[in-house]
Amino acid sequence: MINKLTIFGVGLIGGSLALALKKAGYCNEIVGCSRSEEHLQRAVELGVIDSYTLDPKQAVQGADMILLAVPMRAIPAILNTIASHIGKDAIITDAGSAKGSVITATKTAFNGVLPPNFVAGHPIAGREKSSVEAAIDDLYIDHKVILTPTDETSNDTVSKVRDMWQVAGATVETLPVKQHDDVLAATSHLPHILAYSLVNTLSKSEYGDAVFDYAAGGFKSFSRIASSDPIMWRDICLENKSAILTALDKFQLDLTELSDAIREDDSEAIEKTFNHAKSTRDANIKD
Amino acid sequence: MINKLTIFGVGLIGGSLALALKKAGYCNEIVGCSRSEEHLQRAVELGVIDSYTLDPKQAVQGADMILLAVPMRAIPAILNTIASHIGKDAIITDAGSAKGSVITATKTAFNGVLPPNFVAGHPIAGREKSSVEAAIDDLYIDHKVILTPTDETSNDTVSKVRDMWQVAGATVETLPVKQHDDVLAATSHLPHILAYSLVNTLSKSEYGDAVFDYAAGGFKSFSRIASSDPIMWRDICLENKSAILTALDKFQLDLTELSDAIREDDSEAIEKTFNHAKSTRDANIKD
Numbered sequence: 334m335i336n337k338l339t340i341f342g343v344g345l346i347g348g349s350l351a352l353a354l355k356k357a358g359y360c361n362e363i364v365g366c367s368r369s370e371e372h373l374q375r376a377v378e379l380g381v382i383d384s385y386t387l388d389p390k391q392a393v394q395g396a397d398m399i400l401l402a403v404p405m406r407a408i409p410a411i412l413n414t415i416a417s418h419i420g421k422d423a424i425i426t427d428a429g430s431a432k433g434s435v436i437t438a439t440k441t442a443f444n445g446v447l448p449p450n451f452v453a454g455h456p457i458a459g460r461e462k463s464s465v466e467a468a469i470d471d472l473y474i475d476h477k478v479i480l481t482p483t484d485e486t487s488n489d490t491v492s493k494v495r496d497m498w499q500v501a502g503a504t505v506e507t508l509p510v511k512q513h514d515d516v517l518a519a520t521s522h523l524p525h526i527l528a529y530s531l532v533n534t535l536s537k538s539e540y541g542d543a544v545f546d547y548a549a550g551g552f553k554s555f556s557r558i559a560s561s562d563p564i565m566w567r568d569i570c571l572e573n574k575s576a577i578l579t580a581l582d583k584f585q586l587d588l589t590e591l592s593d594a595i596r597e598d599d600s601e602a603i604e605k606t607f608n609h610a611k612s613t614r615d616a617n618i619k620d
Numbered sequence: 621m622i623n624k625l626t627i628f629g630v631g632l633i634g635g636s637l638a639l640a641l642k643k644a645g646y647c648n649e650i651v652g653c654s655r656s657e658e659h660l661q662r663a664v665e666l667g668v669i670d671s672y673t674l675d676p677k678q679a680v681q682g683a684d685m686i687l688l689a690v691p692m693r694a695i696p697a698i699l700n701t702i703a704s705h706i707g708k709d710a711i712i713t714d715a716g717s718a719k720g721s722v723i724t725a726t727k728t729a730f731n732g733v734l735p736p737n738f739v740a741g742h743p744i745a746g747r748e749k750s751s752v753e754a755a756i757d758d759l760y761i762d763h764k765v766i767l768t769p770t771d772e773t774s775n776d777t778v779s780k781v782r783d784m785w786q787v788a789g790a791t792v793e794t795l796p797v798k799q800h801d802d803v804l805a806a807t808s809h810l811p812h813i814l815a816y817s818l819v820n821t822l823s824k825s826e827y828g829d830a831v832f833d834y835a836a837g838g839f840k841s842f843s844r845i846a847s848s849d850p851i852m853w854r855d856i857c858l859e860n861k862s863a864i865l866t867a868l869d870k871f872q873l874d875l876t877e878l879s880d881a882i883r884e885d886d887s888e889a890i891e892k893t894f895n896h897a898k899s900t901r902d903a904n905i906k907d
Contacts, residue, residue: 457836477834519822520835524842527814532897534874535806545904548807549744554841555811559901563894570882570890581879587821592868595857603857607850610819614846617832
């Protein structure tokens with residue numbers, strides 16, 4: 334049970350967790366905090382949170398669980414503001430898509446020492462809609478949440494954050510920080526970058542927007558993630574920069590190789606690449 | 621009405637057209653032809669075609685409509701074989717994803733002169749499953765078919781091929797050959813290449829196939845087209861090479877620019893790219 338849960342950033346991710354925990358009767362009180370009063374009022378109206386404040390220090394007063402579910406670049410300032418106002422036993426976690434930078438920011442906010450009551454987390458559940466209006470109480474059911482505890486993290490912290498996400502329906506796993514950031518750079522961040530980039534390239538077509546008139550189902554599903562929240566994804570690019578650039582460089586090299594194969598009519602090389610990709614995907618991805 | 625329809629390549633595309641036309645009672649007879657007797661037998665068993673032959677010349681005997689629905693690289697040999705065995709009034713069309721190369725192959729097969737009874741066509745409807753087992757009678761409903769008639773094509777040819785696809789439920793449009801090939805290179809061929817290439821890059825991950833363990837919905841939909849038929853897509857790459865390489869080069873330049881922005885922490889440039897892509901997609905693609 335959580336007595337008071339404070340959620341920074343009551344959008345799809347924070348809002349859906351709030352709704353799931355409310356449904357389960359797992360929190361006595363859920364308080365929202367962000368920079369937009371209009372947005373927080375809407376969250377109260379929708380029954381997502383019980384109350385709100387625009388003041389981060391007030392928001393964490395008496396909280397036993399604090400979730401940072403804001404775009405990643407907003408996390409350090411919040412941590413710096415609340416660090417000395419958090420109760421001794423309050424647990425801090427986040428929902429960002431990259432973990433190394435959140436851990437660094439937390440260490441900085443807590444005078445260079447990672448507190449035992451902090452664990453970074455990443456619910457792997459998203460939709461193209463990112464507002465509180467899109468929040469649903471079953472978003473996390475059958476989805477994974479990855480926690481990346483460090484040597485400093487207490488077992489109690491991991492256990493309480495795990496419990497919270499499990500109550501919301503998620504399967505919770507732990508991963509080393511670097512592995513999380515590398516893997517997510519490859520399977521999540523890179524595809525988003527490619528989808529955004531492709532739509533951007535097409536938008537400059539000599540045929541204008543008519544280029545999209547004959548787009549079929551393949552393009553729709555490929556580019557769906559290019560409708561994701563630009564600010565959220567801008568921040569992820571900046572916060573997981575190193576792993577993303579590594580993945581992007583590898584991809585560019587492979588793509589150039591494939592491009593060369595097409596240029597040289599190397600039928601065998603093209604077929605081999607496509608075959609290998611198809612069998613890899615068929616073996617690893619359901620649907 | 622079609623008296624005898626001959627379909628070369630009775631897979632998803634040819635098979636689904638056959639099923640739709642049968643349902644509408646639009647053909648007296650549908651004959652299949654391919655290199656695999658086992659496959660053709662299965663098509664007869666499934667009620668997709670009435671009969672089959674492995675001999676292309678025999679297949680077109682008495683046919684008033686001939687559809688080439690084989691992987692694109694198989695088209696020239698079939699055309700060369702059947703060219704002198706086709707009835708005077710028989711219409712020839714195809715279902716390939718690139719049109720310039722089919723037109724060139726047809727011209728070659730007919731001694732350098734494009735016959736008036738030929739029109740290249742492209743049903744924009746596909747699925748990841750490509751076999752005759754995946755054929756369905758409603759595949760073309762609410763889908764577009766693009767025809768790319770040339771100066772040599774007779775109106776009667778366009779009209780008869782249009783009628784056939786419309787009976788199957790499709791909306792038929794015409795486009796200049798180059799525009800078709802450019803647009804499809806950008807919105808269909810390029811995304812397939814990127815999806816195949818990304819899965820290929822990921823398959824070499826230091827984390828092995830575990831890299832896919834945390835893949836979410838975004839990756840699934842982005843990479844769905846990497847489960848498409850490798851032979852079909854190899855052929856499209858080779859047959860629409862020039863337009864694809866142009867699109868690919870533009871994409872690589874834009875991606876490098878975005879990559880540089882990430883490397884340089886150029887928050888504004890990243891946000892601008894993502895915003896522009898999102899608004900372009902939201903404005904042009906439904907769902």
